Amino acid sequence: xKKLGLFLISLALTLTLTGQAVKxxxxxxxxxxxxxxxxSGWDRIVIDALDxxxxxxxxxxITYKGFDAVYGGEAGAVMDLLAQSGEYDIILxxxxxxxxxxxxxxxxxxxMFVSLGSGNFNTGPNHYLLYGRVHEAAYLLGMxxxxxxxxxxxxxxxxxxxxxxNDQLNAYRAGAQAVNSEVQVKISFIESWYDPQLAxxxxxxxxxxGADIIYQLAGEVYEACRDKNILCFGLFEDTHKLAPExxxxxxxxxxxxxxxWVLDEWQAAQESGSFxxxxxxKWFGMAYGGxxxxxxxxxxxxxxxxxxxxxxxxxxxxLSGALEVPLVLDVPTSD
Numbered sequence: 001x002k003k004l005g006l007f008l009i010s011l012a013l014t015l016t017l018t019g020q021a022v023k024x025x026x027x028x029x030x031x032x033x034x035x036x037x038x039x040s041g042w043d044r045i046v047i048d049a050l051d052x053x054x055x056x057x058x059x060x061x062i063t064y065k066g067f068d069a070v071y072g073g074e075a076g077a078v079m080d081l082l083a084q085s086g087e088y089d090i091i092l093x094x095x096x097x098x099x100x101x102x103x104x105x106x107x108x109x110x111x112m113f114v115s116l117g118s119g120n121f122n123t124g125p126n127h128y129l130l131y132g133r134v135h136e137a138a139y140l141l142g143m144x145x146x147x148x149x150x151x152x153x154x155x156x157x158x159x160x161x162x163x164x165x166n167d168q169l170n171a172y173r174a175g176a177q178a179v180n181s182e183v184q185v186k187i188s189f190i191e192s193w194y195d196p197q198l199a200x201x202x203x204x205x206x207x208x209x210g211a212d213i214i215y216q217l218a219g220e221v222y223e224a225c226r227d228k229n230i231l232c233f234g235l236f237e238d239t240h241k242l243a244p245e246x247x248x249x250x251x252x253x254x255x256x257x258x259x260x261w262v263l264d265e266w267q268a269a270q271e272s273g274s275f276x277x278x279x280x281x282k283w284f285g286m287a288y289g290g291x292x293x294x295x296x297x298x299x300x301x302x303x304x305x306x307x308x309x310x311x312x313x314x315x316x317x318x319l320s321g322a323l324e325v326p327l328v329l330d331v332p333t334s335d
Contacts, residue, residue, distance in 0.1 A: 046116070102123040146177070161189055199216060234250025
């Protein structure tokens with residue numbers, strides 16, 4: 001608590017000094033509240049997307065700063081100071097801070113609050129909700145896993161049974177069953193958004209239960225996969241280079257179209273004088289460039305050609321709309 005107090009004092013002094021600058025209407029400054037920190041892929045892909053938009057957007061001068069993960073009253077205090085400073089146009093939370101934003105959004109009607117992921121709810125016209133849906137990509141991974149598995153048993157290590165985890169696991173199972181109707185999917189939740197050690201332990205347990213391919217949604221499981229000589233799928237970002245001998249593929253979540261939409265909404269609000277926050281979370285799927293699976297790289301030769309063709313056809317059908325992957329939010333059970 002003492003450390004937090006010193007941080008808040010330092011932050012307050014910094015914002016007092018920097019918040020006086022007059023900004024152009026094309027300048028947008030974003031405060032990013034991390035969910036865990038840049039050791040987490042979820043937070044890294046947020047920054048990656050902002051970096052890409054910063055480099056590509058010719059209409060806006062985008063700047064941002066990341067802030068350490070805090071929750072509850074601590075998060076409210078930090079966001080309140082950020083809002084008071086007048087420096088930030090957008091406060092972007094990479095986690096569930098809606099309880100705090102519910103208090104702050106009416107106090108600061110000129111600031112756009114943006115929440116990412118499950119556990120959030122709209123708190124007013126200046127609050128925007130985004131989901132990072134990768135269930136379509138997870139469907140393709142299920143196809144890949146079922147086609148590659150020798151045991152007919154797939155594993156999946158989830159964080160929490162939240163709806164943007166459940167959608168992936170249900171789609172993963174559906175894709176696997178499209179290739180092998182008899183496939184089994186073992187599912188476990190470690191009850192942490194990011195804990196590599198717990199995820200590794202869950203991977204060992206799933207392998208002991210017969211799973212020879214693991215979809216990791218809660219932390220890197222490469223150590224266990226190397227040890228047991230099994231393949232695994234990554235989550236949200238291309239992690240092949242971290243363990244090229246075991247990471248066959250994985251989902252990629254690209255926030256670019258979602259953040260572009262947010263920035264368009266911010267610009268529209270500058271012109272109209274009012275925000276129009278969404279009550280239903282908005283997301284952008286594969287057809288909009290919001291999700292994909294990453295390449296097989298050096299493991300491509302291990303994937304049968306006919307299986308690769310099936311997956312590529314399914315990908316093309318998703319992009320064209322011929323294949324609609326159901327969005328199922330029910331908590332999945334382990335086979």
